[in-house]
Amino acid sequence: MARGTLNAAAVVDAAAELCDDCGLSQLTLARLANELGIKPPSLHKHIECLGTLHRELALRGLREANRRMTRAAIGRSGDDALLAVARAYREFASEHPGLYAASLRAPEAKDAEWTRAAAEVVGIAVAVLEAYGLTGNDALHATRAVRAIIHGFVSLEAAGGFGSTLKLEESLDHLVLTFAHGLRADGVSAAAKAARLRKRNS
Amino acid sequence: MARGTLNAAAVVDAAAELCDDCGLSQLTLARLANELGIKPPSLHKHIECLGTLHRELALRGLREANRRMTRAAIGRSGDDALLAVARAYREFASEHPGLYAASLRAPEAKDAEWTRAAAEVVGIAVAVLEAYGLTGNDALHATRAVRAIIHGFVSLEAAGGFGSTLKLEESLDHLVLTFAHGLRADGVSAAAKAARLRKRNS
DNA sequence: CCTTTTGGCTAATGGTATTAGCCAAGCCGC
DNA sequence: GCGGCTTGGCTAATACCATTAGCCAAAAGG
Numbered sequence: 233m234a235r236g237t238l239n240a241a242a243v244v245d246a247a248a249e250l251c252d253d254c255g256l257s258q259l260t261l262a263r264l265a266n267e268l269g270i271k272p273p274s275l276h277k278h279i280e281c282l283g284t285l286h287r288e289l290a291l292r293g294l295r296e297a298n299r300r301m302t303r304a305a306i307g308r309s310g311d312d313a314l315l316a317v318a319r320a321y322r323e324f325a326s327e328h329p330g331l332y333a334a335s336l337r338a339p340e341a342k343d344a345e346w347t348r349a350a351a352e353v354v355g356i357a358v359a360v361l362e363a364y365g366l367t368g369n370d371a372l373h374a375t376r377a378v379r380a381i382i383h384g385f386v387s388l389e390a391a392g393g394f395g396s397t398l399k400l401e402e403s404l405d406h407l408v409l410t411f412a413h414g415l416r417a418d419g420v421s422a423a424a425k426a427a428r429l430r431k432r433n434s
Numbered sequence: 435m436a437r438g439t440l441n442a443a444a445v446v447d448a449a450a451e452l453c454d455d456c457g458l459s460q461l462t463l464a465r466l467a468n469e470l471g472i473k474p475p476s477l478h479k480h481i482e483c484l485g486t487l488h489r490e491l492a493l494r495g496l497r498e499a500n501r502r503m504t505r506a507a508i509g510r511s512g513d514d515a516l517l518a519v520a521r522a523y524r525e526f527a528s529e530h531p532g533l534y535a536a537s538l539r540a541p542e543a544k545d546a547e548w549t550r551a552a553a554e555v556v557g558i559a560v561a562v563l564e565a566y567g568l569t570g571n572d573a574l575h576a577t578r579a580v581r582a583i584i585h586g587f588v589s590l591e592a593a594g595g596f597g598s599t600l601k602l603e604e605s606l607d608h609l610v611l612t613f614a615h616g617l618r619a620d621g622v623s624a625a626a627k628a629a630r631l632r633k634r635n636s
Numbered sequence: 637c638c639t640t641t642t643g644g645c646t647a648a649t650g651g652t653a654t655t656a657g658c659c660a661a662g663c664c665g666c
Numbered sequence: 667g668c669g670g671c672t673t674g675g676c677t678a679a680t681a682c683c684a685t686t687a688g689c690c691a692a693a694a695g696g
Contacts, residue, residue, distance in 0.1 A: 384586020
């Protein structure tokens with residue numbers, strides 16, 4: 233390796249590419265070094281340790297997801313926006329499985345930058361849900377719901393959990409819109425009522 | 435270790451306990467051996483390798499989830515059943531985070547036993563959804579949706595992804611019932627229509 | 637009671653991350 | 667242009683990890 237052609241950003245670039253190709257669990261410092269044409273210990277001149285590299289990848293994944301979802305939401309509202317955001321997220325996970333996997337790790341509480349990047353992704357869902365006129369706790373519940381729906385779908389897909397041949401995009405569209413329909417059709421208050429009922433039963 | 439007191443089941447027992455306590459990623463053969471009072475290589479007299487141990491844990495997790503969900507569904511139908519199954523699954527993941535994490539790994543295609551155990555968990559959701567009168571592709575989409583919803587919620591919770599203080603059980607109830615409401619209120623056909631519309635636009 | 641099987645063990649191999657410490661290339665001030 | 671400092675490679679070494687080979691004694695069974 234010619235001296236000086238490498239820096240921290242380039243290392244993370246290579247790591248991102250590698251984990252997209254081979255899976256995050258296969259991303260090892262030895263492989264990464266080999267890919268870059270240097271010896272493993274030399275990596276520590278650019279990154280602190282494997283943990284910080286994973287953090288960098290998580291940040292990068294969150295920012296890329298944020299970028300795509302924000303862009304998808306522009307100029308849309310309601311179901312249209314919800315659908316576009318969900319699709320953008322799914323597309324990101326599909327195109328960058330390694331980065332996506334890295335982005336799933338929960339940020340460490342004391343890491344403000346990481347926490348903020350994760351919160352911003354949630355913020356997009358919150359913003360889109362404003363169109364449904366939800367307020368207070370209902371909005372928070374619905375936000376969690378949207379996160380869970382999209383994350384659950386995408387990560388099951390990534391794990392190969394959906395066996396059959398039915399188009400995955402269609403499934404996600406169905407899911408998001410059915411949920412949105414439930415929200416619009418006074419679903420939240422109905423759900424709250426049912427939850428109370430259930431709680432009394434148990 | 436006294437000779438004869440140990441067998442494969444006992445090893446998996448200890449592994450399950452260990453990974454519930456310390457996280458699946460912290461489950462190492464060295465730790466496990468230490469816990470059992472033997473040396474690491476001796477483990478290979480009972481288990482083939484770390485991979486097969488993970489498979490055993492996955493099977494155990496799937497069966498326990500299956501058991502709890504089946505039990506929860508007994509004597510219920512409709513929203514009631516859906517809610518009970520979702521809660522049972524969430525409770526399992528919450529009480530056995532390590533086993534739950536192990537159960538998430540996609541079964542290897544040629545492993546019939548593992549594949550079947552995973553399919554049975556899905557089967558419960560399918561059975562519960564029959565009450566909503568869905569047929570054909572709609573039923574399949576809805577099945578995927580329920581899996582995604584429950585899995586997404588539970589795994590985000592396990593990863594600490596939900597920051598705020600709002601009761602998690604309530605959020606899951608909201609989510610499940612809002613989706614169910616969407617299903618009941620002719621949500622599927624509406625969603626399909628919207629999806630076609632969106633497809634034309636893009 | 638002797639033989640076979642079993643389930644521990646130690647030793648060794650090759651993988652991992654990481655630290656310490658060396659050394660030369662390149663940059664910066666003079 | 668030259669000398670010193672910083673930088674970014676390197677090798678060597680440490681401490682883990684899983685896994686295999688091969689040993690040996692305890693238990694089991696004829």
